[in-house]
Amino acid sequence: MADEVIVLSGIKETLDALKEFDKDAVKRFNKVINTELAGAERDAKALIAGVAGYNDDNTPMSGWRKADAAKPSKTVRGGKGWPGWDTGVVQSGIKKTKVQGKVRGDYTTSAGALLNKTAAGAIFEIAGRKTKPGFGGGSGSQFLRTLANRFGKASRVVWRVVDKDKDRIQANVARALEQAKADLQKHLQGERAK
Amino acid sequence: MAIGAVVARILTQYSDKGSKAAQKDIKKLGANIDKFAKKSAKAFGIAAVASAAFAAKIGKDAVQAAIADQKSQALLANSLRNTVGASDAQIVSVEKNITALQKQFSVVDDELRPAFGRLTAAFGSTAAAQEALQIALDVSAFASVDLATASDAIIKASQGQNKALSKLVPGIGAATLATKDFGKITDKVSKIVGGAAATRAGTLEGKMAGLKIAFGEAMETLGYALLPVLEKFATMLTTQILPKVEAFVALNKDKLAAGFALAADMAFKLLTSAIAFSDWCANNMGIVKGMAVLIAGMFAVGRIAAFIIAIQGIIGVMKLLQKTAIGAAIANAFATSGVSIALGAAALATVGLGAYTVSKMMNPEAETTVSKGISPRGNSKNRDFSVTPYTPVTNALSKFTTGLNDATKATKDKAINEAAAKKNLERQKMLSGSTSLAIGQGGKLYMPNSGRNVIVNVAGSVSTEGDLVTAIVNGIERTTRRSFGTVGAFDRMSAI
Numbered sequence: 048m049a050d051e052v053i054v055l056s057g058i059k060e061t062l063d064a065l066k067e068f069d070k071d072a073v074k075r076f077n078k079v080i081n082t083e084l085a086g087a088e089r090d091a092k093a094l095i096a097g098v099a100g101y102n103d104d105n106t107p108m109s110g111w112r113k114a115d116a117a118k119p120s121k122t123v124r125g126g127k128g129w130p131g132w133d134t135g136v137v138q139s140g141i142k143k144t145k146v147q148g149k150v151r152g153d154y155t156t157s158a159g160a161l162l163n164k165t166a167a168g169a170i171f172e173i174a175g176r177k178t179k180p181g182f183g184g185g186s187g188s189q190f191l192r193t194l195a196n197r198f199g200k201a202s203r204v205v206w207r208v209v210d211k212d213k214d215r216i217q218a219n220v221a222r223a224l225e226q227a228k229a230d231l232q233k234h235l236q237g238e239r240a241k
Numbered sequence: 242m243a244i245g246a247v248v249a250r251i252l253t254q255y256s257d258k259g260s261k262a263a264q265k266d267i268k269k270l271g272a273n274i275d276k277f278a279k280k281s282a283k284a285f286g287i288a289a290v291a292s293a294a295f296a297a298k299i300g301k302d303a304v305q306a307a308i309a310d311q312k313s314q315a316l317l318a319n320s321l322r323n324t325v326g327a328s329d330a331q332i333v334s335v336e337k338n339i340t341a342l343q344k345q346f347s348v349v350d351d352e353l354r355p356a357f358g359r360l361t362a363a364f365g366s367t368a369a370a371q372e373a374l375q376i377a378l379d380v381s382a383f384a385s386v387d388l389a390t391a392s393d394a395i396i397k398a399s400q401g402q403n404k405a406l407s408k409l410v411p412g413i414g415a416a417t418l419a420t421k422d423f424g425k426i427t428d429k430v431s432k433i434v435g436g437a438a439a440t441r442a443g444t445l446e447g448k449m450a451g452l453k454i455a456f457g458e459a460m461e462t463l464g465y466a467l468l469p470v471l472e473k474f475a476t477m478l479t480t481q482i483l484p485k486v487e488a489f490v491a492l493n494k495d496k497l498a499a500g501f502a503l504a505a506d507m508a509f510k511l512l513t514s515a516i517a518f519s520d521w522c523a524n525n526m527g528i529v530k531g532m533a534v535l536i537a538g539m540f541a542v543g544r545i546a547a548f549i550i551a552i553q554g555i556i557g558v559m560k561l562l563q564k565t566a567i568g569a570a571i572a573n574a575f576a577t578s579g580v581s582i583a584l585g586a587a588a589l590a591t592v593g594l595g596a597y598t599v600s601k602m603m604n605p606e607a608e609t610t611v612s613k614g615i616s617p618r619g620n621s622k623n624r625d626f627s628v629t630p631y632t633p634v635t636n637a638l639s640k641f642t643t644g645l646n647d648a649t650k651a652t653k654d655k656a657i658n659e660a661a662a663k664k665n666l667e668r669q670k671m672l673s674g675s676t677s678l679a680i681g682q683g684g685k686l687y688m689p690n691s692g693r694n695v696i697v698n699v700a701g702s703v704s705t706e707g708d709l710v711t712a713i714v715n716g717i718e719r720t721t722r723r724s725f726g727t728v729g730a731f732d733r734m735s736a737i
Contacts, residue, residue, distance in 0.1 A: 055254045080252070087251060140246075148248070150256045159252035164245075172247045209249040216251050 053217050054155050061227050068234035072227055079223035083216040084143035084159050090208045091141045091161055098171065099134035101197060106132040107171060108193060130166035140165030141205065159220070161205040168204060176201030304471060306457060307464025313354045320358035325366055335367055346378055346438040347451035348388060356392040363396040373399075375438075376427055382437035384409040399423045410434055 065073050099105040106113060111132045119128020141163055147156040163172050171194070180191040194203075202210065314336065321327035321335065339353045356377060360370035373395050381391035386409060394405035403418045403426065410430050417429045441447045490497070 053253065055252060058252075058254045084251065147254075147256060154255060155253045156256040157248070157250045157252065158254040160248050160250045163247040163249075169245070169247050205247060205249040209251050213251055220252055 053221075054153075055158060055217075055221060055224055057228065058158055058224060061224065061231055065227055065231045065234070068238075069230055072230040076223045076227040080145065080159055080220055081143075083212075083219055084145070084161070087161050087205075087208050087212055087216065088141055088143040090212065091163070091205045092138045094204050094207065095134060095138045095141065095168070098198060098203075099132075105134050107198065108190070111167075124166070127166075130170065132167045132171075137165050137168040137171070140168045159216075161209060163205045171198070172204045172206065173201050304464045304467050306460040307462075307468050309351065310461045310464075311468070313351050317354040317358050321361055321367065324358075324362040327367060331367060335371075338371060342374070342378070343454060344451070345442065346382075347442045347447045347454060348378065348381075348438075349454055349457065352388045356388045359389075359396060360392055363399060373427075376431055376434070378438040379434040379436065380406070380409055380430065382441040383434035395427075398426055406430065 062073050062076065065076075098107050101107060102109055104113065112129070113133055114131040116128035116131070119126060123129055141161065143159070144157070144162055145159050147158070148160075150156050163169055174194055175191040178187065178191065180188040180195070199207075317335070318327075318332045321332055327335070335357065339350050339357060342348065342353055343350045353374070357370055357374050360373045360377070361367055364370050364373060374392065377388060377392040377395050380386075380394065381388045384391065391409060394409050397403070398406040401421050403413075403421070406426070407413050407418055410433055412433045413426060413429050417425055420426070442451065
């Protein structure tokens with residue numbers, strides 16, 4: 048997971064102002080973001096498809112049930128039981144979003160993100176990030192160990208895509224933003240000339 | 242954004258909300274900084290005051306230490322000059338030696354100097370005194386006595402009195418003491434106590450004493466720096482300020498004395514007046530209380546001037562009444578003057594205490610009658626005189642005054658009529674010589690012989706003085722309840 052954050056400033060202000068002069072320019076900018084996010088989403092879904100192809104039953108592990116437990120254990124996930132792995136469902140849980148979400152402590156919010164919404168997908172994504180597999184066994188140790196051996200460390204789906212493509216995406220979006228600002232400036236100067 | 246989902250942010254932007262939150266945080270931070278600054282300023286202010294006070298104390302202590310040190314040095318120098326004729330150079334050398342001893346053995350110079358001075362006087366030279374001082378220091382440390390005791394013991398030993406020294410240093414030995422050879426004795430003493438002073442200086446106690454001495458020296462140094470300033474101030478005080486004060490006093494001593502005498506005389510007179518006044522108040526407490534209540538009530542309604550005019554009118558009328566008739570005559574005058582008793586009673590009720598007080602002042606004998614006539618009966622509530630409306634009061638006073646004037650006039654007329662009737666009767670008696678009596682209507686009046694009772698038969702009713710007073714009282718109470726509520730003055734008056 049990448050720690051550094053590149054903050055784009057003026058997206059909303061630029062687009063709000065540009066909307067008054069050149070809606071096509073706004074569309075062009077949004078298209079860049081949407082394209083980049085869609086590409087990331089597609090890559091993440093492809094990762095899920097690759098995971099599903101690891102076993103014959105299209106699950107990351109042979110023991111991972113495809114459906115949710117009929118009689119879930121009360122101690123697992125607050126009584127919901129272990130989630131089943133359905134590749135289609137997990138893939139459908141991979142979404143791109145431009146919702147801002149809540150403002151963080153650094154006064155920033157999201158302008159584009161990937162979501163891994165399903166429980167199975169989230170477990171696959173982050174299992175082992177905090178809890179490390181022990182040598183003495185334990186209920187989750189083998190699961191974590193196998194997961195790590197087969198699919199690598201935690202951050203296995205959306206974060207992997209983001210880590211891989213983030214710089215490119217940000218560069219493309221930043222370039223589009225600069226273009227949008229330039230367009231806005233052009234329109235403003237034109238207005239002033241009138 | 243989905244809750245519970247794994248969110249991988251790709252693009253991050255600043256938010257308006259973020260900016261506002263940032264501004265809010267910055268503002269909060271600023272407020273906190275201001276708060277901190279104020280607290281800090283306060284704390285620093287307290288610290289500054291404390292440090293100033295501490296500095297003042299240090300300055301005072303330093304100056305005192307310097308003064309004491311200066312005095313000690315001067316005394317030693319004077320002693321050395323007188324005893325051995327020491328020169329300034331020798332004195333400086335002695336001072337250096339004392340300073341060195343002070344540091345070496347942690348003994349303050351204020352002890353060293355007197356001891357050195359006495360030893361010098363005893364032995365006649367500074368060199369011998371220095372040797373003896375060294376021994377005295379060791380004896381002092383050995384016997385745990387002060388340096389003065391040790392040096393005195395050595396001086397006595399030098400004079401053949403070994404008892405004190407043998408007590409301080411028991412191991413000298415009788416044989417040595419018996420020789421009465423001061424050299425041998427001191428050698429023996431040195432062998433016993435030698436190094437004791439240095440050993441004591443090396444202990445924690447000695448080091449602490451040395452620390453204290455070092456601090457004292459620092460204070461003295463500081464004090465020596467401050468002394469010139471104080472000396473300058475003292476000089477200015479004595480040479481400039483005090484002479485001017487003395488000159489002023491010398492120039493104006495008579496006026497000052499007269500002023501003081503006048504002030505004393507005035508104070509005595511004032512005191513005498515105050516005592517007399519207090520005596521009068523004590524003797525006339527009833528009047529004081531009555532007037533106090535009266536004035537308080539008038540202050541409450543805020544029309545003192547009008548009240549005074551009204552009261553003056555009452556006083557004048559009452560004085561006139563006193564001269565003419567009292568009691569039944571007044572009651573009759575009330576009844577015949579055309580002024581209703583109720584109205585007069587209302588006025589009396591309003592200024593009851595005032596009238597009572599005034600009448601009491603004019604005629605103490607009238608107290609009994611009036612106080613009996615206006616008794617504290619009726620409603621016990623709402624007795625606050627100060628809430629009485631002013632306008633009805635002044636109106637009632639005015640009407641009452643008018644009524645009294647009319648009553649006075651009627652009384653005078655009646656007196657004149659009676660005098661005329663008497664003359665007429667006397668004249669008829671002289672004419673008829675009859676002893677029968679009948680007083681009737683139509684202007685025929687007959688005077689009985691002296692010593693007989695007179696039966697009066699007139700239209701209407703005739704009351705005794707007591708009945709009339711009772712009627713007045715009842716009227717007062719009725720009117721008071723109707724017009725003003727209960728007037729607290731009655732109760733106050735009864736309390737007098």
